[in-house]
Amino acid sequence: MRSxxxxxxQIPMDAGVILRDRRLKTRDxxxxxxxxxxxxxxxxxxxLPGFSQESWxxxxxxxxxxVNGWLQGDVSLPQLPSVTFGASCALAELAGALPQDADYRAxxxxxxxxxxxxxxxxxxxxxKVAKIKVGLYEAVRDGMVANLLLEAIPELHLRxxxxxxxxxxxxxxxxxxxxxxxxxxxAFLEEPCKTRDDSRAFARETGIxxxxxxxLREADxxxxxxxxxxxxxxxxxxxxxxxxxxxxxxxxxALGLAAVISSxxxxxxxxxxxxxxxxxxxxxxxxxxxxLSLMQCQQVRTWxxxxxxxxxxxxxxxxx
Numbered sequence: 001m002r003s004x005x006x007x008x009x010q011i012p013m014d015a016g017v018i019l020r021d022r023r024l025k026t027r028d029x030x031x032x033x034x035x036x037x038x039x040x041x042x043x044x045x046x047x048l049p050g051f052s053q054e055s056w057x058x059x060x061x062x063x064x065x066x067v068n069g070w071l072q073g074d075v076s077l078p079q080l081p082s083v084t085f086g087a088s089c090a091l092a093e094l095a096g097a098l099p100q101d102a103d104y105r106a107x108x109x110x111x112x113x114x115x116x117x118x119x120x121x122x123x124x125x126x127x128k129v130a131k132i133k134v135g136l137y138e139a140v141r142d143g144m145v146a147n148l149l150l151e152a153i154p155e156l157h158l159r160x161x162x163x164x165x166x167x168x169x170x171x172x173x174x175x176x177x178x179x180x181x182x183x184x185x186x187a188f189l190e191e192p193c194k195t196r197d198d199s200r201a202f203a204r205e206t207g208i209x210x211x212x213x214x215x216l217r218e219a220d221x222x223x224x225x226x227x228x229x230x231x232x233x234x235x236x237x238x239x240x241x242x243x244x245x246x247x248x249x250x251x252x253x254a255l256g257l258a259a260v261i262s263s264x265x266x267x268x269x270x271x272x273x274x275x276x277x278x279x280x281x282x283x284x285x286x287x288x289x290x291x292l293s294l295m296q297c298q299q300v301r302t303w304x305x306x307x308x309x310x311x312x313x314x315x316x317x318x319x320x
Contacts (some may be wrong), residue, residue: 004067006320007031007313008060011267012296018136019050027265027295028056030063031316034070034090041094042300043086044237044270051238051264054080060319063087067320081217081240088242089273098242102275103283104304106290107131107159114145118152128156129187129286134174135165143177150182159260159288161190161233164214168198175206183208188231188258191215203228211260216248223251231257233288236274237264249281262288268298268306 010026017024029046045063047054054062059082066078066087077084092098107129110117121128130149134142142160150156166174171192178186188211193199196215203210204227211231215221217238232252236245245261252259261278263271271289278287292303298310 001037002071003035004071004320005033005318006064006067007033007316007318009267009299009311009316011299014294014296017265017294019048022050024049024265027267029267029270030056030060030086030319031269031300031313032063032067032086032090033313034067034094036094039094039096041090041092042269042273043088043090043093044266044273045082045086046237046264046266046270047080047082048235048237048264051235052082054082059083064320077241082237084240085236085242085245092242098273098276099280100276101279102272103279103287104275104289105286107286107288109133109290109293110145110149114149117149121153121156127286128153129159130156131159131161131288131290133163134160134189135162139166139170139174140177143174146174146186147178147182150185151179157185157187159187159190161213162192164191164194166193168193168202171198171202172206175202175208178208180207190233200226200228211258213262223248223255223257225255225257229257231260233260233262235262235264236277237266237270242277245277246281258282258285260285260288263291265291265294267295267300268292268303268308268310269301271303272301 008030010028012026013024032043034041045059047056047059062078062080062083078087108120110132186208188209190211190213192202199210209230211233213233234248239245249259259282261282274289298308300313302310
């Protein structure tokens with residue numbers, strides 16, 4: 001006997017979270033819980049403002065229609081990426097196809113004072129990997145901060161994300177302030193420039209490795225080995241179904257590229273599922289999931305070691 005529930009939620013964000021020039025005050029989304037007999041599966045649907053093609057209102061409309069179809073025996077998946085991902089996670093849990101083992105390692109995200117990151121990394125066991133969002137301030141400042149961290153922590157490998165913020169000139173200004181001796185410890189810089197060709201040229205000219213992120217979701221993108229390209233960053237909420245995520249990971253690995261499972265600022269429930277996907281599909285690579293600290297609470301499922309309060313499902317608004 002099939003049954004389902006759909007919940008709507010909103011989580012207050014810490015002040016100062018900025019996405020593409022807009023301040024994100026709350027994170028809004030939906031959960032779906034599917035049941036078939038004694039089995040149960042959950043999924044999160046949380047389009048990311050400024051990045052997802054769909055709004056959460058559009059996602060809600062499609063999710064409710066899809067759930068009603070599923071209850072009648074329809075086996076097709078929805079179309080909108082965030083809805084497809086959440087639905088496929090719920091179906092995978094329901095079928096026992098999403099392994100329970102999880103990779104809760106996280107590359108800490110530097111959102112403010114670099115000194116705080118230095119302290120975090122000092123206590124980090126094993127491989128020291130951290131991430132900085134660049135392109136929000138002056139490129140020269142970003143270069144100085146990256147150089148400072150690489151100089152202060154000789155074993156650090158740094159991931160940087162520019163979200164296509166820079167012109168070629170700005171990108172070169174950044175590189176100018178990173179000691180050439182340290183550039184090899186920049187694991188990758190995601191999409192430094194507004195176009196792929198400018199990003200490729202940046203990698204060739206500076207020796208700083210780049211990674212594709214937004215490009216993966218463009219119709220003309222193809223997986224191929226390219227000089228200076230070392231990784232792809234896969235954000236499942238923006239990508240679509242679990243099968244599509246698996247296909248992209250396999251395509252990257254076939255070319256010798258690192259594939260990094262990365263957060264789109266999901267809730268704790270979604271993040272724990274991403275940690276399971278990372279352990280399953282990219283077990284050798286630390287995922288990019290250090291975004292829970294941007295929120296003021298957890299929901300339904302908790303992230304190990306987090307001190308944030310957890311909201312129970314009974315406190316959420318039920319739509320179905």
